[in-house]
Amino acid sequence: MISQFWAQYLISVLTEGAIFGIAALGLNVIWGWAGDFDLAYYGYVALGAYMTIVLTIGQPIPPAQFILGLQLPYPLAMIGAVASSALLGLVVGLIALRNLRGIYFSIVTLGAVYVLYVFASQYVPLFDGYNGVYGLINAMGDVLNIPFNDYPYYFVAFCLILIVLVFLFMGRVSESRFGLVLRSLREDERAAAAFGRNIYALKLKAYVLGAAVGGLSGSLLAAYLTAFNPSAWAPLEAIVLYSAVLVGGRGNIRGVILGVVMIFMVIQESTRFLPDVPGHPNVIPSLRLSTIGLVLVLFLFFRPQGLIPERRYHYHLPYVDSEPESDTQPPTEVVTTSTGPVHEAPGVSRASVPDILVVEGLSKHFGGVAAVDQCSFRVPMGQVTGLIGPNGAGKSTAIDLISGFKLPDAGTVTFNGVNVTGLPPHRISRLGLIRTFQTPREWPGLTVLENVLLAKYEPRQETLLRSLIGPGLGRHTIAEADLLSAREIMTEFGLSDLANERAGNLSGGQKRLVEFARIRMAQPKLVILDEPMGGVNPVLGERMAAAIAGFVTSGTSVVVVEHNLPFIERVAHQVVVMAQGAVIASGPFESLRANQSVIDAYLGDEVGV
Amino acid sequence: MHELFLTLGFGIVSAAILSLSAVAFTLEYAVTNVANLAHGEILTVGAYAAYVVHQSTGNIVLSALAAAAAGGLIALAMQTLVVNRFVRSRAGTMATFIATLGMAFIIQNTLVIIFGAANVAYTIPQGAPMQVGPFLWTSTEIEIILSALAITAVLFVIITYTKFGKALRAVFQNRELARVTGINSGFVAAATWLLAGLVAGYAGFILAESVGTFTPYFGFSFFLITLTATVAGGLGKPFGTMAGAVIVGMALVFTGGYISASYNLAFAFAILAIVILVRPRGLFTKPGRSMFE
Numbered sequence: 080m081i082s083q084f085w086a087q088y089l090i091s092v093l094t095e096g097a098i099f100g101i102a103a104l105g106l107n108v109i110w111g112w113a114g115d116f117d118l119a120y121y122g123y124v125a126l127g128a129y130m131t132i133v134l135t136i137g138q139p140i141p142p143a144q145f146i147l148g149l150q151l152p153y154p155l156a157m158i159g160a161v162a163s164s165a166l167l168g169l170v171v172g173l174i175a176l177r178n179l180r181g182i183y184f185s186i187v188t189l190g191a192v193y194v195l196y197v198f199a200s201q202y203v204p205l206f207d208g209y210n211g212v213y214g215l216i217n218a219m220g221d222v223l224n225i226p227f228n229d230y231p232y233y234f235v236a237f238c239l240i241l242i243v244l245v246f247l248f249m250g251r252v253s254e255s256r257f258g259l260v261l262r263s264l265r266e267d268e269r270a271a272a273a274f275g276r277n278i279y280a281l282k283l284k285a286y287v288l289g290a291a292v293g294g295l296s297g298s299l300l301a302a303y304l305t306a307f308n309p310s311a312w313a314p315l316e317a318i319v320l321y322s323a324v325l326v327g328g329r330g331n332i333r334g335v336i337l338g339v340v341m342i343f344m345v346i347q348e349s350t351r352f353l354p355d356v357p358g359h360p361n362v363i364p365s366l367r368l369s370t371i372g373l374v375l376v377l378f379l380f381f382r383p384q385g386l387i388p389e390r391r392y393h394y395h396l397p398y399v400d401s402e403p404e405s406d407t408q409p410p411t412e413v414v415t416t417s418t419g420p421v422h423e424a425p426g427v428s429r430a431s432v433p434d435i436l437v438v439e440g441l442s443k444h445f446g447g448v449a450a451v452d453q454c455s456f457r458v459p460m461g462q463v464t465g466l467i468g469p470n471g472a473g474k475s476t477a478i479d480l481i482s483g484f485k486l487p488d489a490g491t492v493t494f495n496g497v498n499v500t501g502l503p504p505h506r507i508s509r510l511g512l513i514r515t516f517q518t519p520r521e522w523p524g525l526t527v528l529e530n531v532l533l534a535k536y537e538p539r540q541e542t543l544l545r546s547l548i549g550p551g552l553g554r555h556t557i558a559e560a561d562l563l564s565a566r567e568i569m570t571e572f573g574l575s576d577l578a579n580e581r582a583g584n585l586s587g588g589q590k591r592l593v594e595f596a597r598i599r600m601a602q603p604k605l606v607i608l609d610e611p612m613g614g615v616n617p618v619l620g621e622r623m624a625a626a627i628a629g630f631v632t633s634g635t636s637v638v639v640v641e642h643n644l645p646f647i648e649r650v651a652h653q654v655v656v657m658a659q660g661a662v663i664a665s666g667p668f669e670s671l672r673a674n675q676s677v678i679d680a681y682l683g684d685e686v687g688v
Numbered sequence: 689m690h691e692l693f694l695t696l697g698f699g700i701v702s703a704a705i706l707s708l709s710a711v712a713f714t715l716e717y718a719v720t721n722v723a724n725l726a727h728g729e730i731l732t733v734g735a736y737a738a739y740v741v742h743q744s745t746g747n748i749v750l751s752a753l754a755a756a757a758a759g760g761l762i763a764l765a766m767q768t769l770v771v772n773r774f775v776r777s778r779a780g781t782m783a784t785f786i787a788t789l790g791m792a793f794i795i796q797n798t799l800v801i802i803f804g805a806a807n808v809a810y811t812i813p814q815g816a817p818m819q820v821g822p823f824l825w826t827s828t829e830i831e832i833i834l835s836a837l838a839i840t841a842v843l844f845v846i847i848t849y850t851k852f853g854k855a856l857r858a859v860f861q862n863r864e865l866a867r868v869t870g871i872n873s874g875f876v877a878a879a880t881w882l883l884a885g886l887v888a889g890y891a892g893f894i895l896a897e898s899v900g901t902f903t904p905y906f907g908f909s910f911f912l913i914t915l916t917a918t919v920a921g922g923l924g925k926p927f928g929t930m931a932g933a934v935i936v937g938m939a940l941v942f943t944g945g946y947i948s949a950s951y952n953l954a955f956a957f958a959i960l961a962i963v964i965l966v967r968p969r970g971l972f973t974k975p976g977r978s979m980f981e
Binding site for chain 2: 116174177178179181182183185186187189190191193194197198201315318321322325359361362365366368369371372373375376379380383
C-alpha cells in the first residue's frame with residue numbers, strides 16, 4: 080500500500096515537473112535569450128490549457144457556457160492550443176515589442192495578462208467565468224485502450240518524452256546562429272541593428288516561440304488537472320516560474336531544468352509534508368510561496384546569473400595548413416606592418432572617383448534646436464574621409480540620420496546609388512553601410528569570437544528553421560569558413576588569445592579592436608567610425624590608422640569622425656568640416672588650414688595656425 | 689442629471705484615494721528610478737494595521753495613524769533592506785524591478801499566514817448620505833476627500849518649498865549630480881520612501897474603508913490602477929501624477945458605472961497601453977520623444 084502511494088506521488092511530481100519544465104524552457108527563450116522580462120507569460124500557459132479543454136470536451140451543458148465546444152482528439156487540441164497561444168503572443172508582442180523595452184515592456188505585458196485574466200474570469204461566455212472549464216479526463220485513454228488506473232503512468236511518460244523533445248529543440252536553438260543572434264539582441268540591440276539584424280522581427284519571433292511553448296505546457300497542464308479555472312492561474316503566481324528560470328540560470332537550458340527541479344520539486348515538495356496548522360489551511364502554501372519569493376530576491380542579489388550560468392561556447396577552430404582557403408582574404412601584411420604615412424598623395428584627383436555616399440540637405444530639429452541643418456557632403460569611393468567639427472556641430476546626429484538610427488526632417492541620403500533616406504538601420508546595414516558608436520558597443524556577454532562571427536549578417540544561416548534542420552545539432556549554422564576568417568581577423572588584431580573571453584571583460588582599447596575586427600568581418604562597402612580614438616592610447620592609434628588603411632585595401636570606404644586632428648591628417652584623403660549642423664568646408668586637410676571659417680569654427684581653438 | 693452627479697461624486701472619492709496612492713508610487717520612483725511592484729502591498733499593510741488597531745481600540749483616528757505608520761515602516765524597510773542595496777550594487781534597473789515583484793509576493797503571503805486569505809472588513813459605520821452641493825456623500829466619503837486634499841496640500845508644500853523637497857527634485861533630475869553637489873541621495877531616498885509609505889499606508893486605510901472588505905491581495909489589484917494613473921501622469925512627476933489619477937479615476941468610474949465595474953482592470957490597462965504607446969513619458973509631455981534615448 081505504501082509503495083503504491085509513493086509511486087503515485089512520484090508520478091505526480093514528475094508530471095508536474097515536466098509540465099513546468101516545458102513552460103520554463105519557453106520562458107527562457109523570451110527572458111533568458113531575447114532578454115525581455117515578460118510578465119504575460121503565464122497567460123500563454125493558461126490560454127493553452129483553456130483552449131485544450133474547450134477543443135476536446137464538446138458542447139457546454141447549460142447553464143455552463145464557453146466558446147467552441149468541439150470534440151477534437153487530444154493531439155489536435157494540443158496543436159490548437161499551441162496555435163492560440165502563439166497567436167496571442169503575436170498580438171501582444173506586436174504591440175509591446177515595437178518600441179518598449181525594460182520596465183515599460185514588463186508593465187504592458189503585466190497589463191496584457193490581467194486583461195486576459197479579467198476576461199477569462201468575468202466574461203462568462205468565454206470560459207464560463209469563475210467556474211472554468213472541466214471534463215478532460217484521461218485524454219486519449221479510450222482511443223489507446225489504456226486502463227483507467229494505469230493512465231497516470233502513460234501520461235507521465237508522454238510528458239517526459241515531450242520535455243525531452245522540447246529540450247533537444249531548445250538545445251539546437253541555443254547552439255545555433257539564430258540563438259546567438261537572439262542573445263546579441265539582449266546584449267546590445269543597437270549594435271545588432273547596426274550589423275543588419277531586424278530587432279523587432281527577431282524579438283517578435285522569440286516571443287511567439289516562447290508563447291507557443293507556453294501553450295504546449297498549458298495543454299499538458301489541462302490534461303493533468305482535467306479542469307482549468309481562474310483560481311488555477313493567479314497571474315502573479317507565475318513568479319514561481321520566474322524563480323525557477325532565475326535560480327537555475329537564465330539562458331542556460333540545463334540551468335533552467337535544474338531551476339525547475341530546485342523550485343518545483345525541492346521547495347514545493349519539501350513543504351508539502353509539513354503538518355497543517357489547524358484552522359489555518361493557507362499557512363503552508365503561503366509559507367512555500369513566500370520562501371520562493373525570498374529565494375528570488377536573494378538570487379537576484381547574490382547570484383543573478385543563477386546556479387549554472389549561461390555557457391561560454393567554445394568553437395572548434397579548424398586548423399588548416401596555411402594555403403588553400405586564404406585567397407579570398409585581403410593581404411594582411413599591409414595592415415599589420417604599415418605604420419608610416421598611409422597615403423602618398425593626399426589630394427588625389429576627386430573627379431575620377433565615384434561617390435559612395437551623397438548627403439543632400441539633411442536636417443534634423445530637436446524642439447527648437449537644429450542639430451543638423453541643411454547638411455550636404457559627398458564621400459568618394461575607396462578613400463578615407465574625415466568628418467570633423469567642434470563639439471555640438473551635429474556630427475553624431477548626422478551619422479544617426481545617415482545610418483537610419485534617427486529619421487531626418489528633410490534631405491536625402493544616397494548610398495551606392497540607392498536612396499536610403501528613412502530606411503531602418505538594419506536595411507541600410509544590409510546594403511553595406513555599417514557604423515560604429517562613440518562608446519564601443521560590443522555584445523558584452525558574448526565571447527570575442529562570437530562578437531566577430533556575428534558581425535557578418537548571414538540571412539540564410541540564422542533563421543530558426545535552419546537551426547532545426549541539419550546534422551550539426553545547431554552548430555551547423557555556424558559556417559566553418561566564417562570561423563576561419565574570424566580566426567584570421569582576430570590574429571590580425573591581436574585578439575586570438577582573447578577569442579573565448581567575454582567581450583565585456585576587455586579593456587576599452589581591446590573593445591575598440593573588437594569593433595574593428597567586426598568591421599573587418601562584415602566587409603561593408605562603407606564604414607562610418609564614430610570617434611574610434613576616444614579613450615585609446617597612442618600606441619593603439621598606430622594600429623588603428625593601419626587598420627583603417629586595411630579597410631580601404633579590402634574594398635571598404637571609410638568615414639571617420641574624430642577630434643584628434645593629427646590622426647585625421649594622417650589617415651584621411653579629404654576632410655569634411657561641420658559646424659552648427661552644416662558643412663562649412665571640405666577638401667584635403669592642407670587646404671583647410673588656410674580656410675578662415677574653419678579656423679574660426681574649430682581649428683583656431685584646437686591647434687592654432 | 690442626478691445619476692451623472694452620483695457617478696461624478698463617486699469618481700471624486702475614487703480619484704482622491706487613487707491620487708494619494710499614485711503620488712506615493714511616483715515619489716518612490718522619483719528617488720530610486722525603480723517602479724516598485726510591491727507598492728500595492730504598502731496599502732495592504734496599512735489596511736491591516738488599521739484593522740488590528742480598530743479591533744482593539746475602536747478608535748478611527750488611531751486606526752488611520754496606525755495605517756500611515758505601518759505603511760511608512762514597511763516602505764522604509766523595502767527601501768533600506770532591498771531597493772537601496774540593489775541600487776548601490778549597480779545590479780541594474782531590471783534586477784531591482786524583479787526584486788520588488790519578489791517583495792510583493794513575500795508580503796502578500798506573509799499576510800495570508802498572519803490573517804488568512806478570507807475577506808475582512810472594518811466595523812466603521814459609513815454614516816448617512818448627505819447632500820453636498822449636487823453630490824451625495826457619506827460622512828466617511830467626505831472625510832476621505834478632505835483628508836486627501838489636506839495630504840496633497842502638505843505634500844505640495846514639502847516638495848515645492850522645503851529644502852528636502854528641493855533635494856528630492858535634484859535627485860530625480862540627476863542622481864549623480866545631486867550626489868556630487870553634496871546631497872546625501874541615500875538619505876533623501878530613504879526619507880522619501882518613508883514619506884511615500886505614510887501616504888500609501890493611509891491610502892490603504894481609506895481604500896479599504898471605501899471598498900468595504902479586503903484581503904491580502906487587494907493592494908496588488910489597486911496597484912495596477914495606480915500604475916495606470918502614474919504612467920498617464922508621468923512616472924516620477926508628483927503633480928502630473930495627481931492629474932493622471934483624477935483622469936484615470938474618473939474614466940474608470942464612468943466606464944464602470946455605464947458598462948460594467950467587473951472590467952475595471954481591463955479598462956485601466958487599455959488606457960495604460962494606449963498611453964504608453966502614444967505618450968510614454970506621460971500625457972502632459974510632448975509626443976514623439978522616445979524614452980530609450
